Amino acid sequence: MGILSLVTFLPLLGALILLFIPKEDKTATRAVGVGAALLTFLVSLLTLRSFDPSLSAPEGLAMQMVERFSWIPSFSIHYHLGVDGLSLPIVLLTTLLSVCAAVYSMNIEVRVKEFYFWLLLLEVGMTGVFVSLDLFLFYVFWELTLVPMYFLIGIWGGPKKEYAAIKFFLFTLFGSVFMLLGILALFFASNPHSFDMLELARSHGAFGREFQIIVFLAFYLGFAVKVPAFPFHTWLPLAHVEAPTGVSVILAGVLLKMGVYGLLRVCYTILPAGYEWFLPFLVIIAFINIVYGALCAMAQTDMKKMVAYSSINHMGYALLGMAAVSPTGFSGASLQMITHGLITGALFLLVGVIYDRAHTRDISAFGGLGAKVPLYAGLMSLTCFASLGLPGLAGFISEFLCFLGAFPVWKLYTSLSVIGILITAAFFLRMIQKVFLGPLNEKWASLSDMNARELVSVLPLTVLTVLFGLWPSLILDLMNPTLEALAKLFPGMFQLVR
Amino acid sequence: MENLSLLLPEIALSGFALLLMLADVWIPPKHGRVLFHLALLAAAAGLGLLGLCASNPAAYQGVGTLWTVDPLSVFFKILVLASAVLVLLLSVDAKRQDEHHLGTYSGLILLASAGMMLLVSAVDLVMVFLALELISISSFVLTGFERGDQRSSEGAIKYFLFGAFSTAVMVFGLSLFYGATGTTHLLKPVPQYSYATSTMFLLSCLLMLVGFGFKVSMAPFHFWVPDAYEAAPTPVTTFLSIAPKVAGLAMLLRVFTRLIPHPALELSALFSFLAMLTMTVGNLTALFQTNVKRLLAYSSIAQAGYMLIGFVTADALGREGVLLYSLVYLFMNTGAFAVAIAVGNEEGYGLEGFDGLAQRNFGLALVMAFFLLSLAGIPPMAGFVGKFTLFAAAVQGGFYGLAVVAVLNSVVSVYYYMLIAYRMFFVPPRTERPVAPGLYLFSGLALAAIAVLVIGVYPEPVLSVVKISAEMLP
Numbered sequence: 001m002g003i004l005s006l007v008t009f010l011p012l013l014g015a016l017i018l019l020f021i022p023k024e025d026k027t028a029t030r031a032v033g034v035g036a037a038l039l040t041f042l043v044s045l046l047t048l049r050s051f052d053p054s055l056s057a058p059e060g061l062a063m064q065m066v067e068r069f070s071w072i073p074s075f076s077i078h079y080h081l082g083v084d085g086l087s088l089p090i091v092l093l094t095t096l097l098s099v100c101a102a103v104y105s106m107n108i109e110v111r112v113k114e115f116y117f118w119l120l121l122l123e124v125g126m127t128g129v130f131v132s133l134d135l136f137l138f139y140v141f142w143e144l145t146l147v148p149m150y151f152l153i154g155i156w157g158g159p160k161k162e163y164a165a166i167k168f169f170l171f172t173l174f175g176s177v178f179m180l181l182g183i184l185a186l187f188f189a190s191n192p193h194s195f196d197m198l199e200l201a202r203s204h205g206a207f208g209r210e211f212q213i214i215v216f217l218a219f220y221l222g223f224a225v226k227v228p229a230f231p232f233h234t235w236l237p238l239a240h241v242e243a244p245t246g247v248s249v250i251l252a253g254v255l256l257k258m259g260v261y262g263l264l265r266v267c268y269t270i271l272p273a274g275y276e277w278f279l280p281f282l283v284i285i286a287f288i289n290i291v292y293g294a295l296c297a298m299a300q301t302d303m304k305k306m307v308a309y310s311s312i313n314h315m316g317y318a319l320l321g322m323a324a325v326s327p328t329g330f331s332g333a334s335l336q337m338i339t340h341g342l343i344t345g346a347l348f349l350l351v352g353v354i355y356d357r358a359h360t361r362d363i364s365a366f367g368g369l370g371a372k373v374p375l376y377a378g379l380m381s382l383t384c385f386a387s388l389g390l391p392g393l394a395g396f397i398s399e400f401l402c403f404l405g406a407f408p409v410w411k412l413y414t415s416l417s418v419i420g421i422l423i424t425a426a427f428f429l430r431m432i433q434k435v436f437l438g439p440l441n442e443k444w445a446s447l448s449d450m451n452a453r454e455l456v457s458v459l460p461l462t463v464l465t466v467l468f469g470l471w472p473s474l475i476l477d478l479m480n481p482t483l484e485a486l487a488k489l490f491p492g493m494f495q496l497v498r
Numbered sequence: 499m500e501n502l503s504l505l506l507p508e509i510a511l512s513g514f515a516l517l518l519m520l521a522d523v524w525i526p527p528k529h530g531r532v533l534f535h536l537a538l539l540a541a542a543a544g545l546g547l548l549g550l551c552a553s554n555p556a557a558y559q560g561v562g563t564l565w566t567v568d569p570l571s572v573f574f575k576i577l578v579l580a581s582a583v584l585v586l587l588l589s590v591d592a593k594r595q596d597e598h599h600l601g602t603y604s605g606l607i608l609l610a611s612a613g614m615m616l617l618v619s620a621v622d623l624v625m626v627f628l629a630l631e632l633i634s635i636s637s638f639v640l641t642g643f644e645r646g647d648q649r650s651s652e653g654a655i656k657y658f659l660f661g662a663f664s665t666a667v668m669v670f671g672l673s674l675f676y677g678a679t680g681t682t683h684l685l686k687p688v689p690q691y692s693y694a695t696s697t698m699f700l701l702s703c704l705l706m707l708v709g710f711g712f713k714v715s716m717a718p719f720h721f722w723v724p725d726a727y728e729a730a731p732t733p734v735t736t737f738l739s740i741a742p743k744v745a746g747l748a749m750l751l752r753v754f755t756r757l758i759p760h761p762a763l764e765l766s767a768l769f770s771f772l773a774m775l776t777m778t779v780g781n782l783t784a785l786f787q788t789n790v791k792r793l794l795a796y797s798s799i800a801q802a803g804y805m806l807i808g809f810v811t812a813d814a815l816g817r818e819g820v821l822l823y824s825l826v827y828l829f830m831n832t833g834a835f836a837v838a839i840a841v842g843n844e845e846g847y848g849l850e851g852f853d854g855l856a857q858r859n860f861g862l863a864l865v866m867a868f869f870l871l872s873l874a875g876i877p878p879m880a881g882f883v884g885k886f887t888l889f890a891a892a893v894q895g896g897f898y899g900l901a902v903v904a905v906l907n908s909v910v911s912v913y914y915y916m917l918i919a920y921r922m923f924f925v926p927p928r929t930e931r932p933v934a935p936g937l938y939l940f941s942g943l944a945l946a947a948i949a950v951l952v953i954g955v956y957p958e959p960v961l962s963v964v965k966i967s968a969e970m971l972p
Binding site for chain 2: 071072073074075114136139140143144146147150151154155161162165166169170173174177178180181184185187188
């Protein structure tokens with residue numbers, strides 16, 4: 001068993017162990033849940049030791065730690081895992097955020113066993129999506145994330161949890177069934193029939209342009225719902241707001257990345273002509289996501305909803321970077337995935353912290369908390385600054401790279417998208433002002449600062465945010481060679497739009 | 499009398515069935531459960547005898563030319579018998595109004611199974627007709643078995659009227675077929691469908707399709723399904739929703755994709771439309787059900803619609819899809835009904851009976867979730883592999899419209915399947931009383947759950963068996 005299989009299936013082992021713990025024993029349940037997530041994270045860190053970022057293959061897709069054996073020979077389906085500079089950082093992000101979510105969720109008191117069971121199962125699906133190199137396997141893992149998430153939102157969520165859960169399920173499934181048809185179309189169009197992403201990418205020349213466009217659209221439906229790209233974003237605010245804090249972190253931090261990752265890994269490498277055809281639309285969608293997402297966030301009075309809409313805005317930056325099809329744009333998009341995971345993950349946790357105490361998330365219900373809970377105020381402000389793109393913090397680097405990459409190609413839309421940054425700054429600053437500054441709202445005089453559990457779940461994310469902001473090459477070096485190779489994969493791209 | 503062994507399973511099964519009905523007279527109702535054990539033994543013996551039928555292509559046909567025992571028919575015979583075994587297991591622990599006539603009950607299940615086994619072997623239209631009648635008459639009686647219950651009788655009457663009507667139409671089709679071709683035998687070398695353009699021939703095929711469509715609950719011949727399914731004792735519902743359906747599909751496959759291939763008759767567009775109609779009608783109506791038996795009834799119509807995809811494409815992959823899906827469907831539908839029986843024994847069959855099941859019996863709720871997800875086609879459950887094969891067949895055959903309608907239907911179906919999951923996991927229980935399935939029910943449930951999981955995660959062995967069975971179609 002290779003290390004990637006280990007990382008993928010360790011949480012499953014944890015989930016199975018959980019089944020044998022009596023449900024009254026909440027301490028043991030939590031210990032196993034957090035322990036399994038932590039162990040997975042530590043094992044995933046081991047992959048860094050054997051990972052060689054500079055490794056590249058002539059055709060641009062150099063996979064490492066590959067595991068490949070026949071799974072369903074009748075359809076030539078393989079169990080095929082591997083990582084490169086694109087997927088490895090996201091895998092690490094996934095395992096890290098799972099630990100944070102598991103630690104934070106230790107305050108859950110009802111049906112603890114089921115909670116950790118579904119959470120660990122969810123981690124299996126998420127990790128699997130990022131490491132699988134066979135489209136069938138990819139699809140299986142993709143769908144595997146649906147069911148646990150449905151239960152996590154539906155059982156432990158907010159007031160409208162049932163509606164949010166089924167809406168999430170149906171939206172995502174609606175997109176992904178078209179992806180399934182796209183996968184089948186690729187399978188039958190390839191010769192010999194194959195589900196292997198790498199083989200399909202090598203034989204992309206065999207697919208006609210119209211075929212590529214149609215299949216691209218089928219895949220795009222699946223990915224766009226997950227990103228979420230306008231107009232498929234309506235499930236997101238609902239699901240993010242209704243989900244319990246730990247699950248919101250996973251939703252925003254990891255599940256959204258599945259869409260962007262899929263666009264790069266599948267659509268771009270296998271269907272370049274379709275991708276090229278779609279670029280003008282992609283950049284418009286990116287623009288809408290950025291500005292519309294920011295404006296929606298601005299209009300919210302609920303902190304969690306505001307953070308949720310800001311995710312739509314941030315994913316817009318990633319799409320903008322991807323529309324650039326240049327090394328800079330791609331590294332901007334990839335870095336944006338990581339930084340958004342860290343920053344927005346931390347934001348959701350911090351919103352959860354105050355909600356647990358005040359039982360409200362209304363921005364205007366607070367005031368003057370800065371002196372009352374200094375630690376919380378400091379962390380929250382820092383994270384907000386990171387999210388609005390303050391230089392010196394991680395968010396700035398990735399957003400800057402996205403704009404830098406996109407500007408030479410899409411001057412108009414890139415310039416217009418800058419408005420998004422302005423609005424983002426506006427609503428985050430307004431929130432900081434209303435919550436932390438001004439006179440103390442006496443209602444909250446007895447508010448306590450963050451406890452150890454909350455600090456343990458938030459601090460790693462904050463530390464990484466600062467670290468990547470000051471020293472971005474720490475992570476960029478890991479992904480850049482791969483992304484550069486990816487961007488140069490199709491020298492002919494852009495003939496149309498340029 | 500050469501190759502009489504080919505028919506041994508059916509002969510044995512019918513013999514046992516008659517014996518069981520006789521035994522009813524001597525065995526007092528309080529020991530009625532013994533009869534179930536005897537029936538189970540008979541079905542198991544039938545399964546064992548099927549092993550004797552494995553033979554070489556030269557010996558597919560024995561006495562006469564009415565039937566053929568090829569891998570396809572053996573595959574479906576095993577499915578039918580497995581279904582009978584599972585249903586008998588479920589019957590032992592299902593709540594009944596009275597314990598009388600259990601021998602008749604189990605005997606009728608065996609007789610219906612024998613009819614289905616003959617049906618999947620039939621290569622002559624007279625044989626097809628006889629087999630269908632054997633199935634129908636047994637099912638009519640089984641549906642109305644709860645004599646004290648007016649609804650049961652009403653459902654049985656409805657089923658009977660619809661059934662009799664469709665049979666009449668089919669017989670008319672048969673006579674036209676004879677008129678057009680001068681034979682009822684389907685294996686006779688017929689001049690390359692020179693009569694395909696003949697109106698009489700086309701009409702005969704369409705009329706026969708009415709009869710077959712009735713059996714597999716193809717829309718628009720599905721109206722009897724919800725009433726009959728709701729009225730019948732739940733184990734019988736389980737049986738009716740699986741065995742006649744897959745047997746009917748097997749016969750459709752044999753007749754309309756191999757012996758009289760429908761693409762040659764240019765009927766593919768019609769069949770494609772009927773498949774779409776069947777799944778859409780089933781799914782859209784299921785959305786509004788409040789009774790679990792009716793919900794599963796409409797769901798089974800939709801499932802038949804998916805299986806019809808393989809029939810529409812009429813190629814090797816499509817046939818494999820039907821075979822695989824039938825197998826998977828056997829397990830997942832039996833499983834879902836088994837949980838429904840366990841819950842229904844305590845709470846009745848309203849959907850609200852599922853409220854808070856997760857807190858009353860988490861294991862039961864979890865396996866029900868597995869079955870529902872499998873029915874919805876979510877990986878890594880077996881249902882996904884089945885649907886995957888069928889959708890693959892549609893894409894390969896170029897039926898893109900059908901494929902799109904089918905995947906959209908899968909999305910719709912998730913809503914009502916998850917409605918049950920929603921009640922089990924999200925709604926607080928109305929009573930803390932634990933739900934305990936009986937030993938027999940539990941074993942049936944466990945078998946189904948293991949099959950659904952194993953086929954879902956490692957489908958290769960099943961796929962290769964299916965491949966062999968589908969390729970050998972005469």
